[in-house]
Amino acid sequence: MKPDDLSKLRIERAPSAAPRVRRRWGRAALVGSVIAAAIAFGVTRYAAPVPVETVTVTLAYPSQNFTLLNATGYVVPQRKASLSSKATGRLEWLGVLEGSRIKAGEVIAKLESRDVQATLAQAEAQVNVAIANQQQGAAELRDAEANFRRSKELLGKKFISGAQHDADVARLGKARAAIASQKAGVASAEANRRAAEVGVEQTLIRAPFDAIVLTKNANVGDNITPFSSAAEAKGAVVTVADMETLEVEADVAESSIGKISVDQPCEVQLDALPDTRLAAVVSRIVPTVDRSKATVLVKVRFVERDPRVLPDMSAKVAFLSREVKEGERKPVIAVQPGAIVEREGRQTVFAIKDERASAIAVTTGGKIGDLIEIKGVKPGEKLILSPAAKVQDGTAVAPLKK
Numbered sequence: 001m002k003p004d005d006l007s008k009l010r011i012e013r014a015p016s017a018a019p020r021v022r023r024r025w026g027r028a029a030l031v032g033s034v035i036a037a038a039i040a041f042g043v044t045r046y047a048a049p050v051p052v053e054t055v056t057v058t059l060a061y062p063s064q065n066f067t068l069l070n071a072t073g074y075v076v077p078q079r080k081a082s083l084s085s086k087a088t089g090r091l092e093w094l095g096v097l098e099g100s101r102i103k104a105g106e107v108i109a110k111l112e113s114r115d116v117q118a119t120l121a122q123a124e125a126q127v128n129v130a131i132a133n134q135q136q137g138a139a140e141l142r143d144a145e146a147n148f149r150r151s152k153e154l155l156g157k158k159f160i161s162g163a164q165h166d167a168d169v170a171r172l173g174k175a176r177a178a179i180a181s182q183k184a185g186v187a188s189a190e191a192n193r194r195a196a197e198v199g200v201e202q203t204l205i206r207a208p209f210d211a212i213v214l215t216k217n218a219n220v221g222d223n224i225t226p227f228s229s230a231a232e233a234k235g236a237v238v239t240v241a242d243m244e245t246l247e248v249e250a251d252v253a254e255s256s257i258g259k260i261s262v263d264q265p266c267e268v269q270l271d272a273l274p275d276t277r278l279a280a281v282v283s284r285i286v287p288t289v290d291r292s293k294a295t296v297l298v299k300v301r302f303v304e305r306d307p308r309v310l311p312d313m314s315a316k317v318a319f320l321s322r323e324v325k326e327g328e329r330k331p332v333i334a335v336q337p338g339a340i341v342e343r344e345g346r347q348t349v350f351a352i353k354d355e356r357a358s359a360i361a362v363t364t365g366g367k368i369g370d371l372i373e374i375k376g377v378k379p380g381e382k383l384i385l386s387p388a389a390k391v392q393d394g395t396a397v398a399p400l401k402k
Contacts, residue, residue: 049398060334064369073250082236120196144175334371
């Protein structure tokens with residue numbers, strides 16, 4: 001073999017082999033890191049939900065800080081009446097419905113009254129007869145007095161006898177007695193007329209004070225018998241109440257009555273109006289203890305009025321140590337302190353959204369009773385109570401049932 005042929009026996013080495021190996025290892029490392037991240041994400045994403053307790057963000061009133069006692073009761077009108085007629089008869093006209101406003105003295109219903117109207121007409125006629133008789137007697141008296149004066153003059157001149165003069169004197173006396181009797185007859189007839197007018201008035205039902213009709217208990221055509229219990233008969237026609245005298249009757253435990261005094265400031269919250277608190281004061285304390293419940297009845301008078309307040313509404317009364325200032329009238333957002341934790345140097349709460357924890361940075365204010373004022377969340381939101389360290393933003397959670 002020739003020397004030149006030996007060059008064909010050399011092994012050729014590609015200069016790019018090492019970089020290709022390095023690139024292959026780099027791609028493998030990248031794929032590995034992606035797979036590791038995906039596994040870590042999957043573990044976090046699909047791990048079993050963490051059981052948590054929850055609390056609700058609520059609205060709290062600053063007056064809770066100086067509330068001495070809470071009690072429950074009902075709204076009642078101080079002036080309330082069941083209206084009926086004093087007479088017995090058939091209801092002929094009814095001019096009100098539930099909710100109608102009536103004025104004091106206004107006629108709201110009438111009973112059939114033809115019989116008493118006839119009696120009244122008869123009494124008025126008797127008054128007219130008595131007055132006519134009195135007028136006739138007055139004319140007779142004037143004639144007797146004139147005749148007496150003439151008789152007296154004639155007797156002085158000896159023109160008539162003494163017997164004639166005595167007859168004229170007697171006639172004058174009879175005329176005077178007759179006029180006195182006739183005046184008494186007029187008075188008697190007028191008294192009978194007033195009695196007949198009372199009978200007619202008793203068939204009318206009038207409002208005793210300015211009020212609102214609460215219930216209508218009878219209809220036109222019903223028999224009204226207020227002083228008996230006849231079958232199919234009605235007693236009261238309507239029930240009315242003066243809405244300006246509404247107050248709250250609250251039962252206070254006997255052991256707590258020492259915390260309450262007359263004219264003490266209060267706040268009233270109605271179940272029907274949960275977002276409204278009305279200023280009130282203690283009106284009076286009934287000096288009787290209910291043995292069965294060991295409670296004392298306290299009556300609370302409204303200082304602020306709301307037309308939506310109705311009798312028999314349920315109410316909660318907060319008895320305060322002082323009056324509520326103007327800046328303390330509005331509620332603030334509050335939550336239990338245990339829902340607030342510090343994460344990464346910030347005050348944080350965890351709301352529950354789509355069954356996952358959602359971290360929310362918040363700021364806090366002063367305490368309101370057992371709660372604390374908070375900003376950054378809305379009333380009604382569900383927050384995690386005392387979140388554990390493993391609860392992070394995005395952690396799957398399962399609220400415990402209460």
